[in-house]
Amino acid sequence: MSSRRGSRVYNCVVVVICIALFIRLSVIFCWTPYCKSVLQSTLSNDHSSNMSSLRVVSSKLAAQIDQELMGPKIGFTLQQLMELAGLSVAEAVQREFPPAATRKGVLIVAGPGNNGGDGLVCARHLKLFGYDPVVYYPKRSSRTEFYGQLVKQLDFFNVPVLSETENWTQYLNPDRTLCVVDAIFGFSFKPPMREPFAEIIKRLHAVQESVPIVAVDIPTGWDVDAGPVEKPHLTPKVFVSLTAPKPCTNHIDPAKTVHYVGGRFIPQEFAQQHGFEQFDYKGVNQILKL
Numbered sequence: 001m002s003s004r005r006g007s008r009v010y011n012c013v014v015v016v017i018c019i020a021l022f023i024r025l026s027v028i029f030c031w032t033p034y035c036k037s038v039l040q041s042t043l044s045n046d047h048s049s050n051m052s053s054l055r056v057v058s059s060k061l062a063a064q065i066d067q068e069l070m071g072p073k074i075g076f077t078l079q080q081l082m083e084l085a086g087l088s089v090a091e092a093v094q095r096e097f098p099p100a101a102t103r104k105g106v107l108i109v110a111g112p113g114n115n116g117g118d119g120l121v122c123a124r125h126l127k128l129f130g131y132d133p134v135v136y137y138p139k140r141s142s143r144t145e146f147y148g149q150l151v152k153q154l155d156f157f158n159v160p161v162l163s164e165t166e167n168w169t170q171y172l173n174p175d176r177t178l179c180v181v182d183a184i185f186g187f188s189f190k191p192p193m194r195e196p197f198a199e200i201i202k203r204l205h206a207v208q209e210s211v212p213i214v215a216v217d218i219p220t221g222w223d224v225d226a227g228p229v230e231k232p233h234l235t236p237k238v239f240v241s242l243t244a245p246k247p248c249t250n251h252i253d254p255a256k257t258v259h260y261v262g263g264r265f266i267p268q269e270f271a272q273q274h275g276f277e278q279f280d281y282k283g284v285n286q287i288l289k290l
């Protein structure tokens with residue numbers, strides 16, 4: 001009797017040991033790689049994430065890159081980067097909407113920050129490329145004297161710069177305007193959209209099928225990470241990511257939007273160190289179609 005009970009206890013102990021062994025092995029072989037991959041993806045999301053073959057940089061990394069580029073070690077100035085950014089957007093306009101003898105108007109809508117500054121620079125280059133650009137600049141920042149200097153340069157090139165109360169909507173006419181450059185807000189936009197920009201976006205949204213939009217860095221009203229968060233939201237025909245595409249570019253529909261990267265101011269080694277794609281720009285081109 002007692003030997004039968006002993007063997008039952010023995011069997012129970014063996015079964016418990018087997019179950020414990022099974023659990024331990026499944027943790028080692030199944031869960032550890034899973035946990036590792038989750039950890040890795042969390043870490044990489046913090047810096048750059050690999051979406052299909054295109055690498056996008058998070059807003060956090062984009063800000064860090066900007067700081068480094070304009071920091072004491074590298075020594076770029078904002079003005080230099082803006083000049084190259086504006087030039088690359090002008091090149092994208094030229095590639096997608098070449099000026100015709102009868103139609104060479106481009107409306108540039110500029111916001112109060114650096115995205116707006118890119119637009120002011122772009123307008124000057126478009127004039128040199130043979131377009132008739134007009135800038136609508138409703139809220140002018142006095143943050144630095146530089147924006148004022150960009151406006152003076154546009155005066156010098158005979159490019160009209162309209163203020164808030166002037167009639168800008170007359171340029172939303174496909175018979176005279178090839179495209180609208182959206183240089184209102186870039187990666188520092190925080191919803192909700194305030195006036196007068198909410199009304200401007202409504203007007204641009206209403207005509208975007210007939211007067212295509214070229215978005216500078218981020219379409220206005222899109223969140224740099226989450227994409228289109230505002231309603232209505234702009235769907236640009238041309239999207240020019242500066243330095244590197246941000247996560248919102250995963251919301252691009254390739255059937256509706258042509259995507260370029262521009263702002264060619266990064267050496268290959270720098271891109272490699274920060275783990276994002278080393279874009280293979282050709283020759284003297286300032287943009288690369290993705």
Ligand SMILES: NC(=O)C1=CN([C@@H]2O[C@H](COP(=O)(O)OP(=O)(O)OC[C@H]3O[C@@H](n4cnc5c(N)ncnc54)[C@H](O)[C@@H]3O)[C@@H](O)[C@H]2O)[C@H](O)CC1
Nearest residue numbers: 081082113114115185186187188189190192193194217242
């Ligand atoms: N290295 C690069 O990639 C470079 C990018 N550049 C461009 O700079 C912008 C980012 O510029 P920043 O000045 O930081 O911000 P924004 O222009 O996006 O906007 C700031 C501006 O907007 C106002 N604002 C924010 N949210 C709202 C809102 N909901 N309603 C109304 N107004 C709003 C805010 O108060 C500020 O006045 C980047 O995207 C690139 O395009 C540079 O050219 C340098 C190189």
Ligand SMILES: [K+]
Nearest residue numbers: 182185216218
């Ligand atoms: K924009």
